[in-house]
Amino acid sequence: xxxxxxxxxxxxxxxxxxxxxxxxxxxxxxxxxxxxxxxxxxxxxxxxxxxxxxxxxxxxxxxxxxxxxxxxxxxxxxxxxxxxxxxxxxxxxxxxxxxxxxxxxxxxxxxxxxxxxxxxxxxxxxxxxxxxxxxxxxxxxxxxxxxxxxxxxxxxxxxxxxxxxxxxxxxxxxxxxxxxxxxxxxxxxxxxxxxxxxxxxxxxxxxxxxxxxxxxxxxxxxxxxxxxxxxxxxxxxxxxxxxxxxxxxxxxxxxxxxxxxxxxxxxxxxxxxxxxxxxxxxxxxxxxxxxxxxxxxxxxxxxxxxxxxxxxxxxxxxxxxxxxxxxxxxxxxxxxxxxxxx
Numbered sequence: 001x002x003x004x005x006x007x008x009x010x011x012x013x014x015x016x017x018x019x020x021x022x023x024x025x026x027x028x029x030x031x032x033x034x035x036x037x038x039x040x041x042x043x044x045x046x047x048x049x050x051x052x053x054x055x056x057x058x059x060x061x062x063x064x065x066x067x068x069x070x071x072x073x074x075x076x077x078x079x080x081x082x083x084x085x086x087x088x089x090x091x092x093x094x095x096x097x098x099x100x101x102x103x104x105x106x107x108x109x110x111x112x113x114x115x116x117x118x119x120x121x122x123x124x125x126x127x128x129x130x131x132x133x134x135x136x137x138x139x140x141x142x143x144x145x146x147x148x149x150x151x152x153x154x155x156x157x158x159x160x161x162x163x164x165x166x167x168x169x170x171x172x173x174x175x176x177x178x179x180x181x182x183x184x185x186x187x188x189x190x191x192x193x194x195x196x197x198x199x200x201x202x203x204x205x206x207x208x209x210x211x212x213x214x215x216x217x218x219x220x221x222x223x224x225x226x227x228x229x230x231x232x233x234x235x236x237x238x239x240x241x242x243x244x245x246x247x248x249x250x251x252x253x254x255x256x257x258x259x260x261x262x263x264x265x266x267x268x269x270x271x272x273x274x275x276x277x278x279x280x281x282x283x284x285x286x287x288x289x290x291x292x293x294x295x296x297x298x299x300x301x302x303x304x305x306x307x308x309x310x311x312x313x314x315x316x317x318x319x320x321x322x323x324x325x326x327x328x329x330x331x332x333x334x335x336x337x338x339x340x341x342x
Contacts, residue, residue, distance in 0.1 A: 027053040028266040029076060033061045033083025033171065034253070035208060035228070037286035042081065045282070046273050052266050060206055061087040061171035068096045068258060078261040079270045084171030085114050085122060086178070088254035089320030092121035097256040100271040107275065111293035114252050117317050122254040125274055126283075126290035129250045129309050130175055131226040132242040133211050133233075138220040147221065149245040150180070154195035161220035162199045163210035166337070168329055171251065172207025172224055177328055178319040179249030182312055190335045197336045215239050225251065226304040227289040234287065234302055247310040253290065 028046075032039035036058050043054040059067070061083035068077060068091055080088065080097070091097045099120030104112050111124025132153070134146050144161070147153055153162060165173035180189035201219055204210055210222035211229050215237035222229075226241055233239040255274050257267040273279055280292035284300040291303055318324055 026051070026266075027055065028263050028270060029078045030054055030056040030270065031064050031067070031077050031080050032056055032058045033064055033080070034058075035231075035286075035288060038082070038283060038288045041282065041286050042274070042279075045279065046270060049273060050266070050269060052269070060169050062167075062169040062174070065091060069094070072096055072259075075258045075260045075262065077258045078263045078267040080256045080258060081270070081274060082125070082253050082255070084175055085124065085252040085254040085316060086174060086320040086325065087171055088122035088256050089114070089118055089316060090322040090325060091256060091258075092118035093320075094322060096259055097121040098259040098261075100257045100268045102268060102271050102275060104275070106277065106295055107293045108295050110252055114254055114316065117320065118256075122256045123271065123275065124252040124293045125255050125280070126253040126292055127250055127306065128225040128227045128253070128290045129243065129304055129306060129311060130172075130179055130224070130248045131229065131304075132221065132223055132244060133214050133229040133239045134221045134242070135214045135217055135219075135238055136240050137238045138214075138217050142220065144220065146240065146242070148242060150183070150196075151192065151246070153199065153221070153223075154192060156199075158199040158221060160199065160201045162196065162223070163202050163204065163213050163219040163221070164200060164223040165207045165210060166203040166205065167332055169205045170207040173203075174325065174329075175225075175249050175251050176223055177332055179312065179314070181328065182249065182315060182319075183246055190331060193332070193336045194339055197339070203337065211239070225290075226309075227291075230289045230302050230304065231287045234289075241304075243309045245310075247312050249312050249314045250306070252293075252316065 039058050043056045047054050065087040104115050114122055114124040132147055167173035167177045208228045211224045213219045214222040215232040229239055229241045255271055261267045277294040277296035280294050280297040289300050289303040
């Protein structure tokens with residue numbers, strides 16, 4: 001949580017230009033579903049830019065969607081920033097978020113598509129491809145051949161070596177689930193996920209946790225977003241990143257203004273701030289390598305090259321539907337998580 005000292009807040013209010021529109025209390029409540037360092041950078045930079053007092057917490061997309069639903073009659077959140085776009089689209093479809101009315105003219109097509117699907121309630125802020133990471137030292141020590149395809153992860157030699165998040169709480173893992181369904185067809189997807197599940201040592205709450213565990217050598221293989229893996233590899237961890245041979249899905253991270261937000265003017269100002277090319281270019285300062293949505297933003301050289309990855313034509317409208325998500329998760333619980341590993 002970010003709180004300015006009373007004297008500092010007063011001084012910033014005096015120095016704020018007349019063009020800056022303040023909310024009812026000069027404050028903003030944000031839930032961030034990106035990595036904590038990026039959440040911190042955004043909150044601090046926004047406070048400095050506007051003088052608005054930001055109260056921020058980090059939660060996964062599944063947790064945030066549940067909170068927004070539970071608080072629909074009395075929202076405590078003004079803005080939901082970051083995390084996979086599917087839950088943002090669900091929130092929009094359920095009337096839990098509202099259009100911000102900001103200009104999306106500088107954004108890339110996939111970001112504008114998110115806004116069009118949601119009628120302006122969810123706007124794309126970054127993109128990232130799903131992939132596999134492995135700790136080369138762990139696999140070398142155990143004499144294991146590195147995977148190159150999704151199907152490889154079902155090999156019995158990887159028993160106890162794979163870590164992935166739970167799609168009920170993690171947008172990353174829901175993207176994986178939806179990717180498998182789109183790649184292989186629903187029945188085959190669940191068969192594969194069940195077989196891979198026999199090799200899974202833990203279903204984590206957070207989508208980035210498995211790759212962090214792989215980086216530390218606590219597990220041999222992880223499934224997650226490639227940009228999170230790049231962050232770890234660029235920090236010196238022995239991670240190798242794989243774009244699966246069959247093709248892979250991707251996320252469009254989003255920002256949404258919550259319907260009934262108590263600080264709507266500041267919420268819109270946050271959206272404008274988050275879509276700014278200069279602001280998006282700063283993600284690399286905290287080791288975040290997603291592809292920014294503003295066409296004028298700087299793409300870090302370490303960022304995965306989406307053009308060189310075999311991406312599926314991810315159907316955000318279908319898999320961002322609440323009914324589809326609920327059905328897929330229910331089947332995942334029955335066919336994968338709770339199924340006997342035999």
